[in-house]
Amino acid sequence: MHPKLMGVFMREVTMNETVRRRSNTRARLIEAAESLLAEAGMLSFSIDAVCKQAGFTRGAFYSNFGSINDLLFALYEHKTRILFDELSAMPPFEPGIDLEKAVERLLDAVPSDANWYALRAVFALQSQGSNDIEQALHEHSRDLQDRLMPFVGSLLDAAGLAPAISLAETTQIVIAAHVGAVLQGALVENKDELRRNSMLSALHGAADLEPADRTLYALSAVPGGILKVDTASGDTATLVESLSVVPDGVVLDRENKELVFTHMGEPDEEPVNGSEPPFYQRNGGIRALSLETGAIRTVVEDGAFTTGKQLARDAATGRLYWSDREDHGVYRCEADGSNITALVRTSGSTPSEIEDQCVGVAVDAVNGYLYWTQKGEAKGGQGRILRAGLELPEGADPAQRTDIELLWENLPEPIDLELELDSNLLYWTDRGAEPDGNTLNRAQIPAAGDRGSVVEVVARGFKEAIGLALDHGRGVAFVSDLGGHVYEVSLASGQVRVVLSGSAMLTGVVLG
Incomplete structure (x- = not known):
């Protein structure tokens, strides 16, 4: 090897060895702190005691930690990571499992080590004087809640x-x-x-004593229809059949006991x-099916827009929001179908007309945001997810909005969206090219002005x-596809169960 290359190689070897030794030293100091904590049963011990337990000098300690508190917080984070690993490896609960089991x-x-919880309590008290500790604890608490939520849901189920x-x-409450x-x-x-009884009491106390409704409504595209599906058994009833139009997006108006689509x-x-036919005539509309009488009424007249895709509803106001694929926009109307307003017009905003097509839509009425997808060419990897204010700024042109944020781009082909604000997550289906297409996806909802994180x-x-x-x-999530299936997906493990198969092409779904 050339002498200069040998010198570079040796420096890299030395640097890697230094990093490895330091990482090993840090791990042994954390292990020593854990041992002392278990032996002493208290959160106060000296740096000298830690060094003696680990077999290092004070210099080794200070090259890794600034104080005993820093070491204890590193131990807390270490124990937290172990917990998260345990939860990630935990399989989902099989249907029908006894609640106590x-x-x-x-x-x-979930760890029963009282020292870990004592550390958590001490740092919670100390966080009042430290923004860094407070932020770290909030992140850990949010992560713990997010990882436990699917399992708590499965327990109740x-x-x-x-x-x-x-x-x-x-x-x-369970935590x-x-x-x-x-x-x-x-x-x-x-x-x-005591742990078991406390957990069971918390679950029963926070649960609705009525059995959970497992009804799902699914739209059949060709021929047009509406199905009622029992997600537990897969039993299906046809509520509407032989529609001349192709339904796509659906929401449930619980107050009026209607499916709006x-x-x-x-x-x-x-x-x-079995392929999807083209739609360029301006003959889209919105209708509502009474779940009590079976009657269908018109909410928005046919021809008010071109192709109605996913539909979202603000439960507080009854307002409806939808994407118009071929006419490149996102619209809103009042609960009665009046005051149709274009919120976003995307024509000419991308390099090609097909990239302007809007499909999915979701509404965050709490924070005042409108989300939508632009799918791009079929299997083209041109998909986008965007966001803007829920209200069109006064005097603003929906085609020239300056508050639009591009959150994700170069996605396979994103379709429908759903928000989970409690966990700050955005979910979406994607019908693009595999392996990342024909998927269910999620990502953290970015803060205002930030781009989307890892999908x-x-x-x-x-x-x-x-x-x-x-x-x-x-x-869990339910996904429908043009292959005529409805799937149940565990949000904890990603495990998929087929609820319905062999049906006609399916589009939008909504829970009962």
Whole structure:
């Protein structure tokens, strides 16, 4: 080897060895602190005691930590990572599992080490004077809640129950009950029984005593129709059949007991070999099906727009929001169909007309945001997810909005969107090219002005994925596809169960 190259090589070897040794030293100091904590049963010991336990000098300590508190916080983070690894490896609860057995399985994965919770309590008190500690603790707490939520939902589902409050709040109550039980464990004879009973009491107290409704409504594209599906058994009933128009997006108006759905009008040509036909005539509209009488009424007249895609509804106001694919826009109207307003016009905003096409839509009425997808060329990897204010700025042109944020780009082909604000997550289906297409995806919702973070593929293998519905109470999602399937996906593990197969092409879905 050339002498200069040999010198570079040796410097890299030396640098790597230094990093390895330092990492090993840090790990042994953390291990020493954990041993002292277990032996002494208190959170106060000296740097000299740690160094003696680990077999290092004070210099080794100070090259890794500035104080005992820094070391203890590193230990807390280490124990937190172990917990997260345990939860990630935990399989989902099988349908019908006994609630008590399910609780015992969850407790096996959650630590019962009182020292870990004592560390957490001490740092919670110290966080009042340290923004860094406060931020770190908030992140850990949010991560713990997010990772536990699907399992808590599955636990309730095992007993045929649903949360009486949000799943996030239920999870917080379960965590608080468990932490209290662990810290009280030293004062009782059977600490494991106290943990189990506290968890069961918290779950029953936060649950709705009525069995969870497992009804899903799915739209059939060709021929046009509406199906009612029992997601537990897969039993299906046809509510509407032989619509001349092609329905696509659907929401449930619980107050009026109606399914409200967009349609794309009649196709320009007959579908060939199960493929999606073209839609360029301006004959889209919105209709509503009464779940009590079966009658269908017109909400927005046919021809008000071109192709109605995903539909979203603000429960507080009853306002409806939808994407118009071929006419390149996102619209809103009042609950009665009046005051149709273009919120976004995308024509000419991208390099090609097909990249202007809007498909999915989601509404965050709490924070005042409108989200939508632009799918791009089929299997083209041109997909985008964007965001803007929920209200069109006064005097603004929907085609020239300056508050539009591009969150993600170069996605395979994103379709329908759903928000989970409790976990600050955005979910979407994607019908693009595999392996990242024909998937269910999620990512953290970015803060204002930030780009989207890394995308996590939750599940793969769908057949032209379209519709999406989140069951927050059970920690699952339902995905429909043009292959005629409805799938249940565990949000914790990504495990997929086929609920319905062999149906006609399916588009939008909504939970009952």
